[in-house]
Amino acid sequence: xxxxxxxxxxxxxxxxxxxxxxxxxxxxxxxxxxxxxxxxxxxxxxxxxxxxxxxxxxxxxxxxxxxxxxxxxxxxxxxxxxxxxxxxxxxxxxxxxxxxxxxxxxxxxxxxxxxxxxxxxxxxxxxxxxxxxxxxxxxxxxxxxxxxxxxxxxxxxxxxxxxxxxxxxxxxxxxxxx
Amino acid sequence: xxxxxxxxxxxxxxxxxxxxxxxxxxxxxxxxxxxxxxxxxxxxxxxxxxxxxxxxxxxxxxxxxxxxxxxxxxxxxxxxxxxxxxxxxxxxxxxxxxxxxxxxxxxxxxxxxxxxxxxxxxxxxxxxxxxxxxxxxxxxxxxxxxxxxxxxxxxxxxxxxxxxxxxxxxxxxxxxxxxxxxxxxxxxxxxxxxxxxxxxxxxxxxxxxxxxxx
Numbered sequence: 001x002x003x004x005x006x007x008x009x010x011x012x013x014x015x016x017x018x019x020x021x022x023x024x025x026x027x028x029x030x031x032x033x034x035x036x037x038x039x040x041x042x043x044x045x046x047x048x049x050x051x052x053x054x055x056x057x058x059x060x061x062x063x064x065x066x067x068x069x070x071x072x073x074x075x076x077x078x079x080x081x082x083x084x085x086x087x088x089x090x091x092x093x094x095x096x097x098x099x100x101x102x103x104x105x106x107x108x109x110x111x112x113x114x115x116x117x118x119x120x121x122x123x124x125x126x127x128x129x130x131x132x133x134x135x136x137x138x139x140x141x142x143x144x145x146x147x148x149x150x151x152x153x154x155x156x157x158x159x160x161x162x163x164x165x166x167x168x169x170x171x172x173x174x175x176x177x178x
Numbered sequence: 179x180x181x182x183x184x185x186x187x188x189x190x191x192x193x194x195x196x197x198x199x200x201x202x203x204x205x206x207x208x209x210x211x212x213x214x215x216x217x218x219x220x221x222x223x224x225x226x227x228x229x230x231x232x233x234x235x236x237x238x239x240x241x242x243x244x245x246x247x248x249x250x251x252x253x254x255x256x257x258x259x260x261x262x263x264x265x266x267x268x269x270x271x272x273x274x275x276x277x278x279x280x281x282x283x284x285x286x287x288x289x290x291x292x293x294x295x296x297x298x299x300x301x302x303x304x305x306x307x308x309x310x311x312x313x314x315x316x317x318x319x320x321x322x323x324x325x326x327x328x329x330x331x332x333x334x335x336x337x338x339x340x341x342x343x344x345x346x347x348x349x350x351x352x353x354x355x356x357x358x359x360x361x362x363x364x365x366x367x368x369x370x371x372x373x374x375x376x377x378x379x380x381x382x383x384x385x386x387x388x389x390x391x392x
Contacts (some may be wrong), residue, residue: 036261038261039263039266085335086334149329149331150329152327153305154305154307156267156304161304166330170333
C-alpha cells in the first residue's frame with residue numbers, strides 16, 4: 001500500500017467490485033476498458049468479482065485508489081507489460097473528471113511512472129483517450145505526454161463513430177531518464 | 179485494359195504449415211514480424227499451428243489467416259486479419275510476402291488490393307488498420323497508394339537490430355477505398371473476377387510451377 005499526501009494506492013480486492021462496476025457505463029465510454037478489438041464488454045458483478053479474485057491480478061497489477069477518507073476514487077494499472085516490448089499502457093480510471101485536476105491524479109501518475117520507468121525499466125508509457133475523455137487527455141498533456149496521432153472511426157457506440165487519440169511519454173523525458 | 183492476375187487468396191490449411199514455417203525461419207522475414215525476434219523455431223511452429231487451426235464455420239473468429247497463392251509460384255505469402263470486430267466493423271491487417279523473389283514485383287500491391295476488397299466487400303468492414311515498421315518502406319508505400327492515411331507515428335516502438343524504430347499506424351475507411359477503386363476502375367474492375375477464375379482453374383489442375391508472371 002502506497003500512502004501519499006492525497007491518495008492511498010493499494011492492490012484492488014474483490015470488495016472493490018461495486019466501485020469498479022460503476023466504470024462500465026456504456027453511456028460514458030472509457031478507452032481503458034476496451035478489449036483488443038476495441039469493444040466494451042460489460043461484465044456482470046460475478047465476473048468482475050472473480051476477476052478481482054484471481055491471484056495473478058491481485059499480485060499488484062491492478063490497483064484501487066482511495067482518498068484520505070477511505071472512499072474509492074478510481075483504479076489504475078500498467079497494462080501489457082511485456083519483455084518483448086519496451087512500453088506499457090497507462091490505465092487511470094477516475095469516477096469524477098474533476099479529480100484529474102486534483103493533486104490526487106498527479107500522485108497516481110507518479111506511482112505508475114515509478115513502476116514503469118524505475119522498477120520495470122520500460123522505455124516509454126502509452127495512453128489512449130476518446131474525444132469525450134477531455135479531462136483525461138488534458139491531464140496527459142499537462143504531464144508531458146505527447147500526442148502520436150488520432151485513429152479515425154475506430155469504435156461505434158451510441159449511434160456514432162468515435163476517434164481515438166494515442167499518447168506517449170518517454171523515460172528520457174522524466175526524472176527517471178537521467 | 180483491366181489488370182488480370184494469376185494470384186489469388188484462399189484460406190490457410192494445415193498443409194501450408196511447412197511453407198509458412200520456412201518463411202518465418204528466415205532472419206529477413208522475421209525482421210518484419212511483430213513479436214520477439216529471439217523466438218525459437220519450435221515456438222514459431224507452435225504459434226503457426228495455432229494460427230492455422232480451424233474455428234467453427236458458423237462463428238466469426240478473432241483472426242483469419244489466408245494464403246496468397248499463385249498457379250505459377252505456389253504459396254507466395256500470408257495474409258493475417260486480426261482483432262476482427264463485428265461491432266466496430268474493423269480489423270487490423272498484416273501481409274507477409276514469403277517468396278523473396280516476388281517482394282519487389284506487382285504481387286504485394288495486388289495482394290494488398292485483393293485483401294482490402296475481401297475485407298470491405300465480403301466481411302462488410304468499415305475500417306482497416308495496419309501497423310507497419312517505419313523501415314518497411316515498400317509496405318507502407320503500397321498501403322498509402324491504396325488510399326490509407328498515416329494516423330499514428332509510434333515513436334521508438336519496436337526494437338530491432340539493436341535500435342528502436344518507429345511504427346506507423348495506417349487507417350483505411352471504406353469510403354476511401356471506394357474512392358481509390360473508382361479512380362482506378364479501368365485497372366481493377368476485373369481483378370476480383372480474374373482472381374476467382376484463376377483460383378478455380380488452379381484447383382482443377384495438378385500442381386505445376388512454371389516461370390510465368392504471377
